[in-house]
Amino acid sequence: MKTIKIAVAISALLIGGAGCSAPIIKSEGVRIDKALILNLKTGSTTRAEVLESFGTPSEVTAEGGEEKMLYVFNETVTPTYLGGLVENELKTERTTATLELILRGSVVYSYSFKTTHK
Numbered sequence: 001m002k003t004i005k006i007a008v009a010i011s012a013l014l015i016g017g018a019g020c021s022a023p024i025i026k027s028e029g030v031r032i033d034k035a036l037i038l039n040l041k042t043g044s045t046t047r048a049e050v051l052e053s054f055g056t057p058s059e060v061t062a063e064g065g066e067e068k069m070l071y072v073f074n075e076t077v078t079p080t081y082l083g084g085l086v087e088n089e090l091k092t093e094r095t096t097a098t099l100e101l102i103l104r105g106s107v108v109y110s111y112s113f114k115t116t117h118k
Contacts, residue, residue, distance in 0.1 A: 021080040024087060029073040030055045032097045037113050040101075045108040050101060066109065071099040094118045 036053045039045075050069065059070040078092040094117070101111040 021082065021084050024078040024080055024084075025075065026078075027073065027075040029058055030071050032071055032073050032099050032113070034113075037099065037111075040108055040111055042108050042110055047103055047106040047108075050103075050108065054099070065104060067103040067106075069101045069103065071097075071101075073097045 054071055057069040058072040061068045075095045076092055079088045080086060097115045099113045102109045
C-alpha cells in the first residue's frame with residue numbers, strides 16, 4: 001500500500017510539473033527594437049545615431065561610396081517538459097529579424113527591416 005502511495009505521489013509531481021517548465025530561449029545578435037526603426041529618417045539619420053540606437057552591427061561592408069550596415073537577430077524558443085528534463089525540438093520556434101541600412105556620406109540613404117518566423 002505504501003508503494004502505491006509513493007507511485008501516485010511521484011506520478012502527480014511529474015504530471016503536475018509537465019506544464020510548468022520554462023522554455024529554453026537562445027538568442028544571438030543585437031535585438032532590434034521596432035520603435036527605434038520608426039525613428040530612422042532617410043537623408044538625415046547619421047551613422048553615429050544608428051550606432052547609438054542599435055549598437056555594433058553584425059556586418060559592415062563598403063562598396064562604391066556606400067556603406068552597408070547589417071543587423072541580424074536570431075532567437076529560438078524550445079518548449080520543455082518534466083521540469084526541463086525533456087526538450088521538444090520538433091516544436092522549436094525560430095525568429096530572425098534583419099535590419100539593413102545603406103549609408104552615403106555617413107547618412108542613412110535607405111533601409112529595410114524584415115522578420116521571419118518558423
